[in-house]
Amino acid sequence: MDEYKTLYLSSKDSVAVALSELPAQADVILKADEYELGITILEPIRFGHKFAVKAIRQGDDIIKYGEVIGAAVTDIPAGAHVHVHNLEGKRGRGDKIAK
Amino acid sequence: MQFWGYRRPDGRVGVRNHVLILPTITCATQTAQRVTELVSGTVTFIHQHGCAQVGTDYDQTARTYAGFGMNPNVYGVIVLGLGCETHQAHRIGDEIAKCGKPVETISIQDHGGTLQTIAEVAKIAVRMVQDASMVQRELCDFSELIVGTECGGSDACSGLSANPAVGRTSDMIVEQGGTAILAETTELIGAEHLLAKRAANDQVAKKAYAVIKMMENRSIEMGVDIRTGNPSPGNIEGGLSSLEEKSLGASTKSGTTRLEEVIDYAQQPTKKGLVWMDTPGHDIEQLTGMVAGGAQIVLFTSGRGTPTGSPIAPVIKISTNTPMFDRMNENMDLNAGTIVDGEETVGEVGMRIMDEIKSVSNGKLTKSEILKQHDFGIWRIGPTF
Numbered sequence: 001m002d003e004y005k006t007l008y009l010s011s012k013d014s015v016a017v018a019l020s021e022l023p024a025q026a027d028v029i030l031k032a033d034e035y036e037l038g039i040t041i042l043e044p045i046r047f048g049h050k051f052a053v054k055a056i057r058q059g060d061d062i063i064k065y066g067e068v069i070g071a072a073v074t075d076i077p078a079g080a081h082v083h084v085h086n087l088e089g090k091r092g093r094g095d096k097i098a099k
Numbered sequence: 100m101q102f103w104g105y106r107r108p109d110g111r112v113g114v115r116n117h118v119l120i121l122p123t124i125t126c127a128t129q130t131a132q133r134v135t136e137l138v139s140g141t142v143t144f145i146h147q148h149g150c151a152q153v154g155t156d157y158d159q160t161a162r163t164y165a166g167f168g169m170n171p172n173v174y175g176v177i178v179l180g181l182g183c184e185t186h187q188a189h190r191i192g193d194e195i196a197k198c199g200k201p202v203e204t205i206s207i208q209d210h211g212g213t214l215q216t217i218a219e220v221a222k223i224a225v226r227m228v229q230d231a232s233m234v235q236r237e238l239c240d241f242s243e244l245i246v247g248t249e250c251g252g253s254d255a256c257s258g259l260s261a262n263p264a265v266g267r268t269s270d271m272i273v274e275q276g277g278t279a280i281l282a283e284t285t286e287l288i289g290a291e292h293l294l295a296k297r298a299a300n301d302q303v304a305k306k307a308y309a310v311i312k313m314m315e316n317r318s319i320e321m322g323v324d325i326r327t328g329n330p331s332p333g334n335i336e337g338g339l340s341s342l343e344e345k346s347l348g349a350s351t352k353s354g355t356t357r358l359e360e361v362i363d364y365a366q367q368p369t370k371k372g373l374v375w376m377d378t379p380g381h382d383i384e385q386l387t388g389m390v391a392g393g394a395q396i397v398l399f400t401s402g403r404g405t406p407t408g409s410p411i412a413p414v415i416k417i418s419t420n421t422p423m424f425d426r427m428n429e430n431m432d433l434n435a436g437t438i439v440d441g442e443e444t445v446g447e448v449g450m451r452i453m454d455e456i457k458s459v460s461n462g463k464l465t466k467s468e469i470l471k472q473h474d475f476g477i478w479r480i481g482p483t484f
Contacts, residue, residue, distance in 0.1 A: 007259060017255055019439055048255030048338030069344035082340065089341035091288045092318040092325025
């Protein structure tokens with residue numbers, strides 16, 4: 001299990017970070033605050049990018065560092081890449097204000 | 100802790116001893132540049148500000164020029180204007196002279212053009228550089244240092260390695276009685292509640308929320324998603340997905356100490372300890388603001404890599420990952436990628452950064468100084484007329 005480096009910062013988090021290149025089907029074990037879980041990666045995750053550690057529903061907040069980093073644009077299954085295609089920021093959204 | 104610094108007439112201490120040719124208007128920057136080619140020991144910078152500015156935008160630019168000249172890393176200043184601009188060179192010169200250092204003011208229109216002005220400024224500069232060279236370093240207390248912190252070209256490692264390490268260093272600076280500046284308000288959007296909890300009092304907490312609201316409202320008033328500008332394409336390529344995610348990583352540079360005050364752009368801190376300066380996330384604009392506020396040294400973390408430097412302040416650049424540190428080694432001073440590699444702890448790297456601050460204070464040159472990277476840019480808050 002040690003062949004892939006990942007970082008899971010808080011057991012409240014819905015995402016973790018790949019610290020090595022993760023291929024599809026990689027099995028990773030994540031640990032934070034005494035809490036441990038196993039995830040199968042669904043698609044290649046590049047160094048520094050995030051993957052879901054649990055199923056996230058469309059519209060739900062996405063949590064990293066134990067804090068909100070945005071909301072899910074679509075349903076995201078555990079093990080999927082989480083990035084700008086399925087996560088949107090909630091702050092500084094002038095585009096969402098009705099004119 | 101102590102270091103060898105240059106004591107200035109106003110009591111502040113510099114870690115460098117520059118003669119600054121300060122062009123108050125873009126029209127004078129080329130002339131200033133020519134003088135620095137002729138006279139060693141002088142520095143200047145290219146910029147596009149200083150005319151047709153009004154109100155708070157005028158004030159902010161004037162404060163930045165004056166603060167830059169007053170920075171204790173500068174021995175003396177030759178303020179160079181064109182003559183007809185809104186930011187009159189003599190007004191900036193008078194402001195700088197209040198701190199007691201040598202100041203001369205020259206205008207191109209008064210001196211009959213480019214060539215005669217170059218000759219006049221160069222003559223003054225020769226004398227000033229020689230006078231500067233006779234100032235001896237003396238032993239100074241670490242509490243006299245103001246250290247700016249910033250991150251630029253962030254990647255997903257920024258919030259895991261270099262930024263938390265700078266946070267540890269920030270705590271050590273405060274423990275030594277010094278001042279650490281946290282800046283880039285844009286990149287604290289989404290993390291302001293964590294900083295407000297650490298505020299010294301309610302007023303400081305209120306100002307923290309207020310500057311965040313003003314910054315966020317700018318994107319809301321423009322009807323745009325702030326993500327189209329920040330995080331940048333390079334940040335996104337590196338794995339950062341939203342401004343909130345970037346902010347939570349950026350805010351770790353502040354360490355764990357109490358937030359003493361929130362100050363305006365290019366303003367001098369009135370308190371020691373951790374201070375938040377209201378600046379945008381733009382690397383050069385925030386760097387310029389902190390140096391104008393009196394920072395003698397700046398810590399700059401980067402994941403993507405950057406050449407950034409200041410004409411008057413050493414910038415210690417810290418990489419968040421080892422591959423970039425190797426790839427852009429001529430630009431980067433320290434590597435915090437060892438944390439991600441599992442070779443060093445955040446605390447160990449924080450200690451290494453602290454040691455580097457001491458070496459650089461004593462005269463060790465940073466990569467950006469050696470490469471003459473003299474960046475300067477003012478945060479403009481109004482239109483040009």
